[in-house]
Amino acid sequence: MHAPPPAIEVENLVKVYRRTTAVDGINLSIASGSVVGLLGGNGAGKTTTISSIMGLLRPTSGSVRVLGADMMRDRYRVLHRMNFESPYVDLPGRLTVRQNLLVFARLYGVPDIVARIATLADELDLLDFIDQPFGRLSAGQKTRVSLAKALINDPEVLLLDEPTASLDPDTADWVRARIARHREEKGATILLASHNMNEVERLCDRVIFMRKGKIVADATPHQLLERYGRDTLEEVFLDVARGRAKAAALAETL
Numbered sequence: 097m098h099a100p101p102p103a104i105e106v107e108n109l110v111k112v113y114r115r116t117t118a119v120d121g122i123n124l125s126i127a128s129g130s131v132v133g134l135l136g137g138n139g140a141g142k143t144t145t146i147s148s149i150m151g152l153l154r155p156t157s158g159s160v161r162v163l164g165a166d167m168m169r170d171r172y173r174v175l176h177r178m179n180f181e182s183p184y185v186d187l188p189g190r191l192t193v194r195q196n197l198l199v200f201a202r203l204y205g206v207p208d209i210v211a212r213i214a215t216l217a218d219e220l221d222l223l224d225f226i227d228q229p230f231g232r233l234s235a236g237q238k239t240r241v242s243l244a245k246a247l248i249n250d251p252e253v254l255l256l257d258e259p260t261a262s263l264d265p266d267t268a269d270w271v272r273a274r275i276a277r278h279r280e281e282k283g284a285t286i287l288l289a290s291h292n293m294n295e296v297e298r299l300c301d302r303v304i305f306m307r308k309g310k311i312v313a314d315a316t317p318h319q320l321l322e323r324y325g326r327d328t329l330e331e332v333f334l335d336v337a338r339g340r341a342k343a344a345a346l347a348e349t350l
């Protein structure tokens with residue numbers, strides 16, 4: 097039996113803003129059904145990478161394929177099978193939470209819209225503010241609504257940009273459990289940018305570190321701890337972010 101093709105394939109991706117090379121020729125192949133953490137310091141290129149994979153941003157060069165479709169040429173073939181959550185993409189502020197979810201459910205062609213919204217509102221604890229305008233919610237409430245939007249079409253490929261950044265520890269914990277459940281139930285492929293190492297250790301099979309637009313490490317959490325001779329991913333993160341990774345570890349991962 098053949099292995100299924102990778103869910104996400106990125107080749108030589110480059111994104112140059114006027115003066116900044118945000119992503120500098122990265123290659124990625126993410127297996128179907130895996131959960132991969134994208135780590136790196138501020139400005140490393142994580143959001144730019146995720147936005148390019150989603151087709152929200154036009155790369156300067158290189159290619160992105162998701163579920164076999166070229167995201168530059170025929171992303172409409174697969175958009176209904178993927179979704180994303182990002183604090184950088186606001187939902188319409190004047191629409192209520194319910195109206196927002198209705199709009200996205202229709203856009204994604206969700207079959208039983210009312211039931212789907214009721215389930216997500218319950219799971220993500222949206223009922224107290226479901227009829228309030230999105231623009232008037234707190235940061236944590238907005239994050240939960242954005243996650244509901246990201247899950248509305250039960251996506252096979254889910255891109256998450258710091259999904260728990262503004263959440264209190266308790267809420268963050270059950271949001272992580274909800275993400276893990278989506279993976280288990282759907283066999284979904286998830287790419288997750290995060291600054292939270294506990295989150296990455298808990299959810300991810302594989303970790304990709306970016307620094308200055310390049311991938312500087314790509315391995316399982318366990319392999320990274322071994323290679324860097326560290327006890328926690330937090331320590332590995334500091335080594336990588338400060339560029340003081342051991343030469344041997346870098347040589348192995350590049």
Ligand SMILES: Nc1ncnc2c1ncn2[C@@H]1O[C@H](COP(=O)(O)OP(=O)(O)OP(=O)(O)O)[C@@H](O)[C@H]1O
Nearest residue numbers: 113114116118136137138139140141142143144145
């Ligand atoms: N719209 C833009 N115009 C110009 N430069 C940009 C733009 N968006 C991002 N950049 C630059 O590209 C680089 C990568 O930014 P990006 O947002 O991808 O990093 P990040 O790893 O997600 O950072 P953070 O952890 O702070 O969210 C940064 O130097 C940033 O200043």
